[in-house]
Structure formats: C-alpha cells, structure tokens
C-alpha cells in the first residue's frame with residue numbers, strides 16, 4: 480500500500496458534524512496508527528525537500544489540527560515551528576486576522592516576533608474547505624513580511640475550491656469530492 484493509500488484508509492467520515500449538512504472528515508484515527516503517521520510525515524517531508532532544495536525556515540501550523548503534525552515535520556526538517564492560534568490564546572504582541580470558514584466566523588493570531596523578514600515558510604493544516612482559514616493564515620505570515628512557499632494539507636475538499644483563493648502553491652495528499 481502506498482503512503483497515500485495508508486493515510487486515506489485511516490480517515491473517518493461523520494455526517495452532520497458539527498452541524499447538519501457537513502460531512503466531517505476526521506483525521507484523528509491516523510494518530511492511532513504509528514505507521515500511518517510515519518507515512519504521512521515522511522510524505523510531507525520528502526515533498527518539502529524536493530520543492531525547496533535550499534530548505535525552509537519555518538513550518539507554520541494552524542490551531543488546532545495543524546498542531547498535530549506540523550511540529551513533527553519541522554523537527555524532521557530541522558526548522559522552527561510557529562503556531563497560528565485562535566484569538567485570545569497567545570500572550571505578547573500578535574497580528575490578528577478575521578476569517579470565514581465552512582461553518583462559521585473566527586479570528587486567528589500569530590506571535591508578532593515569530594517570523595523574520597523574508598523567511599521562507601510552509602503553512603500546514605489538516606484540511607482545506609472554503610480556504611478561509613488558510614487565507615487568513617497567509618495574511619498573517621505576510622504581515623510578518625515572511626514568504627509563503629507553499630500550503631500543505633492532508634485533505635482538500637476540492638469542490639469547495641478553497642485552493643483557488645490562496646496566493647501560493649497548494650499541495651494536498653488526498654482530494655475529496657463533495658463537502
């Protein structure tokens with residue numbers, strides 16, 4: 480079985496969660512299977528190494544599911560991990576961005592001093608739906624004057640066309656049709 484097939488076999492779909500009409504793609508079962516975690520992390524690490532032969536400076540992960548594997552990727556690459564958190568959770572000076580997602584409105588924050596000017600950054604999250612969360616994360620990275628090299632997701636809900644709203648290349652391990 481390929482890395483992608485192994486990861487895909489772990490996904491669970493729950494209808495009508497967290498609200499009616501949403502087909503919720505649950506990535507947590509991946510973490511019950513260490514081989515699948517290894518396959519996913521090495522797949523992303525190999526991809527980043529191939530597309531960024533000069534290395535990257537930071538993996539930026541989105542609260543909360545981007546925190547599950549973003550630090551693993553950063554550790555393997557020997558670069559820093561920077562969190563983007565839901566508003567009100569980060570101490571110190573932050574930059575703030577508001578956004579709409581598939582089921583609501585939210586605000587993200589990044590520590591204002593976590594990235595330096597012109598650092599090369601990869602933004603990671605479990606899933607892209609409308610792209611609202613990822614676009615807000617991109618705005619925050621740009622407020623830090625860093626460069627977005629790529630967005631990485633485990634799952635792309637392609638019919639929602641979120642990737643087309645982003646201002647850098649997008650790579651997803653798994654594409655899912657429908658919402």
Ligand SMILES: O=P(O)(O)OC[C@H]1O[C@H](OP(=O)(O)OP(=O)(O)O)[C@H](O)[C@@H]1O
Nearest residue numbers: 542543544580581607608609610611612
């Ligand atoms: O492309 P979008 O329409 O913006 O949706 C995708 C976002 O929605 C989910 O996070 P959620 O805000 O539900 O938070 P969680 O990770 O804390 O569960 C998911 O982990 C992405 O971050």
Ligand SMILES: Nc1ncnc2[nH]cnc12
Nearest residue numbers: 502503504581606608658
């Ligand atoms: N369908 C979905 N499944 C899991 N997380 C999501 N975030 C936004 N839409 C989602």
